[in-house]
Amino acid sequence: MSIRAIVWGENVHEAKSRIVADLYPDGMHGCISAALNEDAGISATTAVLQEPEHGLTPERLAETDVLVWWGHAAHGDVADAVVERVCSAVWGGMGVIFLHSAHFAKPFKRLMGTPCNLSWREAGERERIWLTSRQHPIARGLPDHFELEHEEMYGEPFGVPEPMETVFVSWFQGGEVFRSGLTWRRGAGKVFYFRPGHETYPTYFDPNVRQVLRNAVHWAHNPEPRIMSPDAAPNVPVTEALEPLTERGPRLHRDGESGYR
Amino acid sequence: MSIRAIVWGENVHEAKSRIVADLYPDGMHGCISAALNEDAGISATTAVLQEPEHGLTPERLAETDVLVWWGHAAHGDVADAVVERVCSAVWGGMGVIFLHSAHFAKPFKRLMGTPCNLSWREAGERERIWLTSRQHPIARGLPDHFELEHEEMYGEPFGVPEPMETVFVSWFQGGEVFRSGLTWRRGAGKVFYFRPGHETYPTYFDPNVRQVLRNAVHWAHNPEPRIMSPDAAPNVPVTEALEPLTERGPRLHRDGESGYR
Amino acid sequence: MSIRAIVWGENVHEAKSRIVADLYPDGMHGCISAALNEDAGISATTAVLQEPEHGLTPERLAETDVLVWWGHAAHGDVADAVVERVCSAVWGGMGVIFLHSAHFAKPFKRLMGTPCNLSWREAGERERIWLTSRQHPIARGLPDHFELEHEEMYGEPFGVPEPMETVFVSWFQGGEVFRSGLTWRRGAGKVFYFRPGHETYPTYFDPNVRQVLRNAVHWAHNPEPRIMSPDAAPNVPVTEALEPLTERGPRLHRDGESGYR
């Protein structure tokens, strides 16, 4: 069975910027989704900010293996309830991939627990992406480095927690570097951040970038059953202790009472 | 100069539970603060939920090196603005130590990016705390294991991100285990979670526990200057690029414009 | 195509100890190999210390996806050349799983870079293994905890580097704990250590243990091509630099010269 992916697009620049509309006539989400569907093992659909619940209803997330997120101009318009729902799905096992300016997306900041800030420059300069973790599944089929002739610069320090793995580091023509491919695990869900993808350049048509996206969907997919209550904190009664146990001393909670939150 | 610590106490059980009031006549925060002040290198004060802004004004946090947090019954009463302020101070370099039931404290969940859940049992059972990282600064002067005769049980799986270091793992009489001392870094701030400390037991009078608390304050202290805007995302103009750079291709932002958030 | 696994057995106790011979008439390696072959996706064979080159020729390792290692009494008899060969295969992408007393196996110590020591007691006590990383592929199909009624105790501190992930932590009847399932990556190869498996108990017949072994083989398998020279340090001539570059200043090496090792 193929991996069920949603490509979530903010879909704002596509309507407001002629440059972006011309580059991505099917929307950036449409372009990314098409890249994923080139892989027979992935079945990708799209969702956008403007849909009810941003297209991310509980029912739909329950049937999604990996969510890919691109946002920029309208991070603040994403409803907090949807952010919590997305994070809960990740904790329960849904994979998630944040692209480029989604470093400031609400669910990314929520999952990281840090500001996720960086420095930036929009000059259409050359970016060269270096592999730092050979034969990593996210780098499948890629050379040790590849170039994007026109990209926005993102510079260190990048305000994220130490990653589980550093997969890519970028070189920029103007003199900066950036850890452009990083992995984390949050609960049962795998998280990948991938830097390239400024909206005024044709980055998501680049064959190497498209390969990374497909690889990342495979990597992020957790085939185990989704945990439906990933924040449950069950009480274990004394009578059900695994080793013989006699209650001693005072206690605060009465039998059957829930813990505080 | 000594390390400036605040011990933040929820201060609810002390007023409502006779058991807790008798055990901790100066409040749990008072007891913990006294433990810290036994170290000439630490200068500890207290703050409680009931104070204006929970005693954590911007001015006070700016003069705090390490914050120690105990909460349980009233996590939900902590104002979100104070939570963000605390997290921002951590990202800027303030150390923070979360104790026991503070696994569900808002700032801990915010910094971790995960549910921080666990299983639990209140039976006054024996806990034995094992050191897993020899000669770690947080374990200074401690034996390879020590016991608390009466504690609440917390059991795995503990819903936190993989730590930077696992310092302690607990054994429980009833058959469970728990990673009871874990470290992370979030921005410039160091974070330590330490499990023991149920309010109905005299845990914070235990000499080994008090030693851990003092050690952890020293470990969490970052003597570098506090970053005042830890979420800044500065634009680097093309004219100030470190390497000669000519702008190419289209762009979205005008000169001097801020980035989106 | 199924995953090609070798179960390497020291095969010493089987010949010298009646207890072990009776428990494992096909050898411990035979029992483990049979556990793996219950999975149609794995094709497991065995190799033992007593074979020429311990059964681990370059040709055979080149055709092996995952190596499973059990050793105890004869760690010192493993030839250093074979140890380097095994490690080189791991760096190139071969997965490797070290079981129980293989914490002191030469290739494990070589890959970890630490002493890999621990405390121990042979008393046939109860071990309870707790899952610390929900829905981790190595825990596929397992409950949150399972028991082995008779096992050797291993106690913390365990002298290994901080792992990439802690998957299991064990509780022991006599009062100790142990991080009993840990993962690392070394080069392109994935490494898993799994604690249970003392030779005088029927541990490798336990259904949960067998499930862990099969899961771990799947997890450790890197389907990417093996890197044949994982220690190559190529010179990049100035004339082949990716950006225009003019040589400046003095140098030590002449054109075409190899680097020092």
Added chain:
Amino acid sequence: MSIRAIVWGENVHEAKSRIVADLYPDGMHGCISAALNEDAGISATTAVLQEPEHGLTPERLAETDVLVWWGHAAHGDVADAVVERVCSAVWGGMGVIFLHSAHFAKPFKRLMGTPCNLSWREAGERERIWLTSRQHPIARGLPDHFELEHEEMYGEPFGVPEPMETVFVSWFQGGEVFRSGLTWRRGAGKVFYFRPGHETYPTYFDPNVRQVLRNAVHWAHNPEPRIMSPDAAPNVPVTEALEPLTERGPRLHRDGESGYR
């Protein structure tokens, strides 16, 4: 009391290369040692390959807090017994800093458990070192980036395990990047790798580099007592179990017998 550091120098190029001898008339080790001694909190001496036991006797290591290692042309001449002695001191708590071409030094490879390889080019090109971990103790007093006008290039992939922290990443004029400041912990000892320092350039006279070296010595210093037998694996007799325990089932070892290694 000041931190006792040894700067270990291979001291080969100084004798064979006029360029190096002119740049570093006191030896590279002498220059680095002088940089450390500018800090009143550090007391640095030197040791070289050509001394008996390479100047690293057990007595001297026992009185050393942090060892700084530079080697290049003669890695193979370092005696294996000294390598094991150095690693054992690290496991017991001695800090260690490996500089530049010491990526191929025997003790570094031994502590990492990987090939530690990279790509390289000797062209005197510009290196710009970016800070990736703000307010990290190793970056104390440094700007967010600094430049070395002439350096050897080292390029990714760098064959080391995922670090505990990435502190610096380098940009090279010729188009490469490199994770040039990485930390690990091995046993009780802290390990730092710092990339710059090719022998034909005056790198160790650079004020920022010297600052990093001093900072790193402070960071690597573990003030806890040295563990003298960091590979001990003690047996815990049944009669000394922390919880009441009755021996059950067969065992392999007799009372008082040591474990296998």
